[in-house]
Amino acid sequence: MQLFFNIILVYLGTIGFGILVNVPKRALNVGGIVSVMGWLIYYFYTQYVGGYIEANALGTFSIGIFGIVASRCKKLPVIIFNIPALVPLVPGGQAYQVMKYLATGNYTLAKSYLIQVVFIAGAIAAGFLFSEFANQLFLRLKKKISIKKKPF
Template sequence: MGLFINIVCVYLATIGFGLLVNLPKRALNVSGIVSVSGWLVYFYINTYISGYIFANLFGTFTVGILSIFASRYKKMPVIIFNIPALVPLVPGGQAYQVMKSLATGNFILAKSNLIQVVFIAGAIASGFLFSEFLNQLYIRWRVNLANKKSSEK
């Protein structure tokens, strides 16, 4: 039951953020589905396989790939699906802990939390980078295949 509540909360948080940034209405539901899919990958990897860094990497990779598919399906820019779907993966709690630790003078804990935030941000950036790299490889492969077919005729 707890997993179902988390899924609903992730979906609603994504829809709410999409409404805040004036996402087109026809992109809200798909953006929520992309977000839930990325969060489920994050949750599974973080819980059963590895830690939060690889979980963020693969969760963001999933968001990136599904955003590409969603953008082709809806004929809209990829960023419309990327940004709201990223909301559940952003390390807001750790960033808050960094600021809280700095304010209370606990610099060792602040440094530890800051390192976590930097690694998570790097994993998020890498996940998007890998998904876009895979997309570009696919596009080049499709263009080369079309060129070979046209040159054979």
């Protein structure tokens, strides 16, 4: 039941952020689904396999791939799906801890959380980079296969 509740909150949070940044209405539902798919990969990875950094990279990679597919289906730019879908993976809790420990003077814990934020942000960037790389690789392979099939 807790997982179902979290899925609903991820979906609604993505829709809400999409409304704030003026995502077209026809893209809101699909953007929420893209976000839920990425968050589920993140959730199951953290629960059953490993740490947050790898989970963020895989979740962002899947958001990138699903966002590309959604952008082709809806004929809209991919950023319309990627940016709102990324909201559940942003390390807001760790960033808050950095500010809290800096304000209270506990610089050791602040440094530890800052390192986590930097690595998670890097994993998010790498996830998007690899999803775009996979898309470009797919398009090139598709183009080469279609060239080989044409008779001369």
